[in-house]
Amino acid sequence: EGQLVESGGGSVQSGGSLTLSCAASGFSYTPYVMGWFRQAPGKEREVVAVINDRRNTGYGDSVKTRFTISKENDYTKENANTILSLQMNSLKVEDTAMYYCAAAGKGVRWSMRATDFSDWGQGTQVTVST
Numbered sequence: 759e760g761q762l763v764e765s766g767g768g769s770v771q772s773g774g775s776l777t778l779s780c781a782a783s784g785f786s787y788t789p790y791v792m793g794w795f796r797q798a799p800g801k802e803r804e805v806v807a808v809i810n811d812r813r814n815t816g817y818g819d820s821v822k823t824r825f826t827i828s829k830e831n832d833y834t835k836e837n838a839n840t841i842l843s844l845q846m847n848s849l850k851v852e853d854t855a856m857y858y859c860a861a862a863g864k865g866v867r868w869s870m871r872a873t874d875f876s877d878w879g880q881g882t883q884v885t886v887s888t
Contacts, residue, residue, distance in 0.1 A: 759784075759785055759786065759861075759864075759876065759877050760782055760783060760784040760785030760786075760789075760861065760877055761782070761783050761784045762780055762781070762782050762859045762860070762861060762877055762878065762879035763780065763781045763783075763859075763879060763880070764778060764779070764780045764857065764858070764859045764879045764880065764881060764882040765778070765779050765780075765781075765882060766778040766779050766882060767857060767882030767883045767884045768883075768884070768885070769885045769886075769887065770849055770884075770885070770886055770887075771886070771887055771888070772849060772850060772851055772886055772887065772888050773848060773849065774849050774886070775845070775846060775847045775848075775849065776846045776849065776884060777843060777844065777845050777846070778794065778843065778844040778846065778857055778859075778882060778884070779841060779842070779843050779844075780792070780794075780841070780842040780843070780859030780879055781839065781840075781841055782839060782840040782841070782842065782859075782861060783839045785840075785861070785877075787864050788811070788831050788840060789840060789861035789862060789864075789877070790810055790811050790862065790864075790866065790867060791808060791809070791810045791811075791861070791862035791866050791867065791868060791869060791874075791875075792808070792809060792810075792829055792840065792842045792859070792860065792861050792862065793805065793806070793807060793808035793809065793827070793842075793859075793860050793862070793870070793875065794806040794807050794808075794827065794842070794844045794857055794858065794859060794860070795857070795858045795860055795872055795875075796853075796855035796856065796857045796858065796884075797855055797856050797858070798852075798854060798855040798856075801855075803858070803872055804818055805818050805870045805871075805872065806818050806821055806825065806827075806844065806857065807821065807825055807826075807827035807844060808827070808868075808869070808870050809827045809828065809829045809842070810829075810867065810868055811829070811831070814868060815827055816870050820852070821846075821853070824846065824847050824848045824849075825844060825845065825846050825847070826844070826845040826847075827842070827843070827844050827845075828842070828843045828845070829841070829842050829843075830843075842859055844857070846884070849884075849886045850886060851886050851887065851888060852886075853884060853886050854884060854885050854886050855883075855884060856881040856882070856883050856884075857881060857882050857883075857884050858878055858879055858880075858881045859878070859879040860872070860875035860877065860878045860879070861875060861876065861877040862874050862875050862876065863875070863876040
């Protein structure tokens with residue numbers, strides 16, 4: 759459907775902070791539900807945080823109280839664009855992973871299951887060292 763482009767990944771020491779951004783464009787509709795997922799080597803993809811246009815949010819257990827997701831829609835352009843952000847504080851070594859931005863399918867009003875997300879970005883690497 760559309761294009762999702764992540765940015766903001768990098769390397770940081772334990773206890774540090776990073777902010778990830780995802781620019782969504784080219785969608786024929788504004789994705790109502792968007793989220794961040796991550797996958798570490800040898801592990802399954804897991805949900806990090808999800809948000810919908812009612813500002814409902816959900817977080818994976820391991821990142822609650824440390825990460826904050828936000829979503830801003832820009833309706834001024836012909837194809838509405840959206841910026842999805844993830845503020846990550848108090849980063850831990852175990853947060854090291856590839857982080858993916860995702861948009862849920864049209865009609866989805868809430869989900870934290872990866873299978874309900876139809877569009878995915880290429881990912882941005884986050885590496886946390888001691």
